[in-house]
Amino acid sequence: MKASISHIFLFNGDQVRNLKFEEGLNIITGDSKTGKSAVIEIIDYCLFASRSTIPKGIITDWTEFYCIVLKIMEKFLVIARKKNSNSMYFVVEIDPKVLENFSLEYFSDKSLMDLNDAKKEFEKHLGISVLDTRTDIEEDKRTSGGKVTMRSFAPFIFQHQNLIANKHSLFYRFDDFYKRKKTIDDYSILMGWENAEYFDLRRELEEKQKELSRNKKIAEKLKINSEQLRTDLYNSLSIYYTFLGKNLDSEISLSDLKKLSKDLPKANANSVADQNLPLLLGKIDHEITEKKKELINVENLIDTIKDNNSLSKNYGSNIKRLKAMASIPQVVEEIHCPLCEQEVKEIKEKINIVQESNQMLVNEFEKIGVYVNDTSEESGTLRKQRDQLKKEIKSLSIKAEEINNQITLEFNSREDYEKGLLLKGRTEATAATLIERSQLLAADKNDFTELIEYIEELKSKLSGYNLKEKLQKAEVLLSEKMSEICNQLDFEDEFKPGKIWFDLEKFALKYTIDERENILLSEMGSGSNWLAIHLSAFLGFLYLHSVTESSRIPSILILDQPSQVYFPKVYGKLEEEEANDNNKKDDNILQVKNIFKVLSHEITTIESECGFKPQIIVLEHADEEEFSQFIKYRWSKEGSKLI
Known part of the structure; x- marks a missing residue:
């Protein structure tokens, strides 16, 4: 799903810290203890995490209010949250100008919402609205099924510093059994392969089969x-x-x-007894008539919901069609009379008025987006x-x-x-x-x-949902992409040639050599191998979530310190090492450069196939000329930093 983080704002009264990001590769580089790793926790906190994991200290002492702005298609979703609070602001904007000179004053006329209410509204704008995933109505919602949550896609977005080269775990939050199960259960829905109607049909089928x-x-x-x-x-x-x-x-x-x-x-x-039978028959006939009227009303309501659901499935394409019909081609700056060649300003002014009106109409179309609601209950x-x-x-x-x-x-x-x-x-x-x-x-x-x-x-x-077929195709596509990326990274020769296979039903990754031996992540024995698998897996998911049109998972990936496998070797001494070692480049530095080369290449690949760039934000110590064009901020202990 086309999405990106547009801004991060931190407020302390009239003071504000503003980080601006773009589609594609964004790098924040600098020293330790400058706030880089806190960025990932701030984003997570604003994305409706149950509690804050922002490091205690300077940042939490200074900040009173956290805010992120997500750009989803052409909409800007403004999400703001007070420190240590479950009260939220959630606002939808179309005009990017509202983000200029952005301050706390913006929220003065906005209403606070409960975290869960804000999250539900956010999910609807992503196109996620499934309130019950049970396949049997008699099952307990607390232990089986229940509401689909956007928090289930958090593991695909975040790769924390302690996870990016972890040999025991791939995903954020998977140390919690319930959260792991919830992510796996919700995945098909987040990919758009299942929806509220699907689970409604499953429950009805189960009910009728039991009957x-x-x-x-x-x-x-x-x-x-x-x-x-x-x-x-x-x-x-x-x-x-x-x-x-x-x-x-x-x-x-x-x-x-x-x-x-x-x-x-x-x-x-x-x-004599039969004298009362016609009266009784009349009462029963009247009751049958009333029941039939009720039945007609109920069946009409069922048909109305079905019709509305059918319309909602196609409204996205209809909005695009209306938007295309409403668009007006750009005209020349000046309009001249064909006879005397004099400029006709009156016509130009009228055209400008029509264009402004047209733009307002287009903006209204954009506000609708992919908003959906679950009517299965x-x-x-x-x-x-x-x-x-x-x-x-x-x-x-x-x-x-x-x-x-x-x-x-x-x-x-x-x-x-x-x-x-x-x-x-x-x-x-x-x-x-x-x-x-x-x-x-x-x-x-x-x-x-x-x-x-x-x-x-x-x-x-x-x-008609073809769930099994879609799952199998996605597994093949994902596994091929993971294997392709892994071959470009620093992976030990003894494990080559090999192939990564990812099971989307069990969320299990295995690595095979010549299709003979399955090797687990923990058995690969090297930090560079673990890092290569993590990067391959998450770039593979980023690709899958971008090319799958029905996906509701934002095309965003945030990586914290991917270079840590190759350092604490002192960084930034490339020229000195070249002079001392007869111009032999340090292999560790080359591998770090290669990581960013692979990241950039995958962004380009996705753009060529999807027509948009996914967003990758990297929080790093490394700072090299080869990827300086992607560096958004350079922080140091003595100079600028987050706070």
């Missing part, structure tokens, strides 16, 4: 032998037939018994309401049909009806119970078929 499994188990449990059912039904119905003075064929089939149990012979007409609630209403309507319809059948029955005499009423009712109820026990769900094949078809429809929708 189907429960129904099948109940059906199997309650199913009885067909012959036993025929015997039980015959015994129950024959008692009623005997009461009526009729014979029931002893050879009657099970199928006919089932039909007969639903339409027993008539008893007696003009029953609302969709899940509405689906439950829909299913419950369908069940209630079906139950009421069955009840109405039974009453209607009773009303239409003709009875022979009041006396026979009064005598047979209780027995007839009991016989019907007994027969219905027996049949229901026999085939509670299997008897209604349409319900099973509808549920199975819906499950297949959900599976089809999920297959």
Whole structure:
């Protein structure tokens, strides 16, 4: 995702420290204890870290207010945080002029937000809005799934001084089991391969599969032998037939018994009890009508959410199209009459007005960006309401049909009806119970078929995400890029030729030699090897996150002291060493120079493929002519420094 850190501001009343960065390679070089390493902690603190890890001392004593400005596409996201506070400012700007002469006064009319609220709003502007990653609604949010957080991409951005050549760990925050698991779980979402709709479909599929499994188990449990059912039904119905003075064929089939149990012979007409049945039927019909109205409203809401989600997926491209349509080509500075060749200032003034209006429209388009919101929870609630209403309507319809059948029955005499009423009712109820026990769900094949078809429809929708295929392609691309970069760095010959492979499901890195032996990072045995693996891995991720259009991970990498593997050997004595050693260059210095050469080359490669430069910020002791063009600040104990 195209992104960069534009500014860092530190405030102490009217005093301000301002660091300005650009896309591409940015280097801050200088002595120890000048504030270089604190830069990475300040950025982390402003990116919604739960607590401050800014080194205690001069910087924390001086600074009252920390602020960073991120440029995401064409928007500027201003994030400011007080010292030792969870109160934040979060503001979206389009005009870069607001950053000129930037001071605390800027926040005077802005509202403070809670850290979590500010983080949620920031995530929406990145296009990250998934509130629930559970695949089973019955799982506990605290231990499984839960909200996706932008903090999960922090391990891909920061390489601290104690980590950049660590032989035991690659990633920042991975010493915490929960944070490690959260980063791995959230990665597919941060890459744009999964979204809120995906997890909503997963939960619904799990729910429907459980429903189907429960129904099948109940059906199997309650199913009885067909012959036993025929015997039980015959015994129950024959008692009623005997009461009526009729014979029931002893050879009657099970199928006919089932039909007969639903339409027993008539008893007696003009029953007093039947006088209330039409009124009851009317009430039930009215209730069915109201339930159907509710169902229509719920289904309309579900369709509306689906339509809105569909529109939101495509709004980014639509905004680009509208922006292109709104753009006005630059005109010449002067406009002349074609007849007399006199300058026509009135037309030029009108064109300027139109251009200003047009620019305002373009700015409004830019403010929209990739803002997204998760509606899966609302969709899940509405689906439950829909299913419950369908069940209630079906139950009421069955009840109405039974009453209607009773009303239409003709009875022979009041006396026979009064005598047979209780027995007839009991016989019907007994027969219905027996049949229901026999085939509670299997008897209604349409319900099973509808549920199975819906499950297949959900599976089809999920297959459209092609998650496994995307993951495999990314692994291949990432591993090839890591291996390519590693071959350019200082990697021991005994491990060559080899290949890095990174497993994106387990977040495990292995190094293979001729595809015969897997070597772990801790087994490589040299600081230069560990550094090469770290740089290769994180430049590989930077490449992957930049070339993947759907990625929501900012194309930013911050490295702290990559040269430390080659020094504390005294730095800056290249000319003296050349004179003393017959112009032989110090290999350590050459390797440091090569690091910056590789960094610059990868930035150029990404720019050629993506059309933008990723941002790499390096905090370093080294300062050589070959990479002086990338040095933004030179700090020293006696001269300028962070504070």
